[in-house]
Amino acid sequence: MPVQDRNGQKIWQRRSGRESLMHWIMWLIGVAIFAYCWHQISQATTWFFVWDAPRIANDIWTRATPPKWEYITQLGKPIWDTLNIATLGTIIALFLAVPVAFLAARNTTPSALFIRPIALLIIVATRSINSLIWALLLIAIIGPGVFAGVIAIAIRSIGFCAKLLYEAIEEIDETQVEAITATGASRWQVMAYGIVPQIMPAFAGIAVFRWDINIRESTVLGLVGAGGIGLQLSSSLNVLAWPQVSLILLVILAAVVISEWVSAKVRGAII
């Protein structure tokens, strides 16, 4: 009972003595871990640079402003490439994610013992690894360029889309599926009439949501050589052309804001 008897008076406390002790120990451990982490970070830091940071930041700011506006004429093709990486990557990912999701969902998987774990492994493996790392890998394999970017985005998106989709498949209303089965429909017909209509809204929402994220991710894929506007960013950074960098950052910002607006509009229209 969290009520203490002190000098004959009952004092209500939120936690009993033992609980509050445990609580304090947990906090202490947490603080100790954080202190250790901070210590490690500060050891690996050259503090001289950090104290100098305001001056450097100010220096970069004065160099980067005003942005070199006329440079925008050279950004048309990179922006187009970026859009293509995101859109084509999303489309390929959706084509691959649909079968993976059906194999991973408990109620549609052909074999819960063998196939489902494989599908789940595909989902977790593609999801855990950032598209930049996939891009690095693909560049090593198929060479730099937009194509590597498209595939990197596609692979990264499979797990994301398939996870959300299989959760949607597991939440469907089974009686509707039962009703279609009872008419004598084949396995594929049951899928087309009983399951697909039920997950269609989720599918559309996931597609647009992921496209929005992919626009963001494809803007930086160029940093490792996978095409798009990131290539220009990387080469401008290499020659310390700060006015170009600031213009590219503004363009990326605009692209992100526009894609978010478009995806919000489309999602509103679908649902």
Place this chain on the structure above:
Amino acid sequence: MSAPDTADTTELSALLGKPWRKPAFVQRTWLRWTLILGFAAYLVAAYLTIEINWSRVYEGLERGKQFVLAFTNPDFVTRSGDIYAGMVESIIMTVAASVVGIAISIPIALGAARNVAPLPVYLICRSIIAVSRALQEIIVAILLVAIFGFGPLAGFLTLSFATIGFLAKLLAEDIESMDRVQAEAIRASGARWSQWINYGVQPQVMPRLIGLSIYRIDINFRESAILGLVGAGGIGATLNTSFDRYEYDTAAAILILIILVVMALEYLSGIIRARVQ
């Protein structure tokens, strides 16, 4: 009764013999075809502008096969020192950045909830969130590396900043959609603002705060794996080197470690979320 009956039968006979089509998703014909043709034209244009060097791709398949095979035989040993240091640094950055990011995002979330904060505070907090969300981690990391120099400090700051945008936005939305009655009951008892937040708001948003925080730790770890590419510390630098040297077995080992840590975090978050809800 006979009059409506005949009307019905004529209505029926008007329908019989006519083919039936599912009503289209886009009702207006011209708009539907514009959308379909426009999308097809875009796909063709996009495909044509991507230069694919098929012979290069074909050559690469061999290396791709080697990489896939490397997963069956990952090499944890040769560069174990680098891998260990990189993983520890990634985890340290994740932990420190999550703690600081979560701590800062709570007041900002309160400030960004219209039903809690006054208008000027609301606008300031919302713009902080907007900036943080619009800038990707990797770009922030580039700028911070330029300012603070190489090392985990830049990565730590990047992840903290990104955490603020993510967590504060979702938390603010949660605060805005909370049950007004409960919060007002506390306020009616004459509580000060801080007490009101503590007793009226906090209990309602706490489960979601914990769930989101754990999710964000997961994301922070995944992001920390790429910050090394631009010199902001963590496992990414080791990974990048191993790709550059075509040491696929080491790269496979690092990727397996990342996947394992993410899986462990997801498992943990499942348990914790089940406990708080």
Place this chain on the structure above:
Amino acid sequence: MLRLEKLVKTYKTGDQALKAVTLDIPEGQVLALIGPSGAGKSTLIRCINRLVQPTSGTVHLGDVELTGLSSGALRRERRRMGMIFQEYALVERLTVMENVLSGRLGYVPFWRSFLRRFPQTDVDEAYRLLDRVGLAHMADKRADELSGGQRQRVGICRALIQDPALLLVDEPTASLDPKTSRQIMRLICELCKERGLAAIINIHDVALAQMFVQRVIGLRSGAVEFDGPPEGLTPDVLTSIYGAEDWEATIEKVDDEDEAAV
């Protein structure tokens, strides 16, 4: 026409839902299946078209034995058994017309059904059925825009367009208000008479069952407790099916309602 022999269903949990049920239903007979919740009414219906796999026993539909069929042959036989569900079980995001036409899925190849290119005869039949239940003007509405009674009418159309020999009806009125319940029951029974269909109507409302059917089966914990005409449902019989209760009121109420209906 339909013959069940020693049908047993034991669930994995060990619950015995059906204990050797034997039943013979002649052509064109409408039969009500009554009994308390958990008596195995739903399981019995689902064992006939094998939505639930019976543990042992046989089911004959005409000359065909259903329990041993391969999945392809089972699908062909399922076309002869229309099913109507408690919660309507319409595919809510499809149109009324698609829901009705989905009853023809067993007859058309996959590509036709996928492209919604059903044969003209099927479309005409769908319109006729929808017109018969008074919903022809709703054909292009989405199923989730309909009221409960309207949805159940669409469900009936979906079952009838299969051109079945037998209707399996699972609690058709459980989600409906009393007036709509009666309309739906009357509609089902009329349609069965028009088309000479046999039907098993699984229903918990004894009074409603007595109003419409020729034969009543009382099920109690998986075994047939009563089999006879509706007049045979005396208070003693009802007590043996459901347990002790004052049954006079229920039966009297039925008589009153019958008079009112006439």
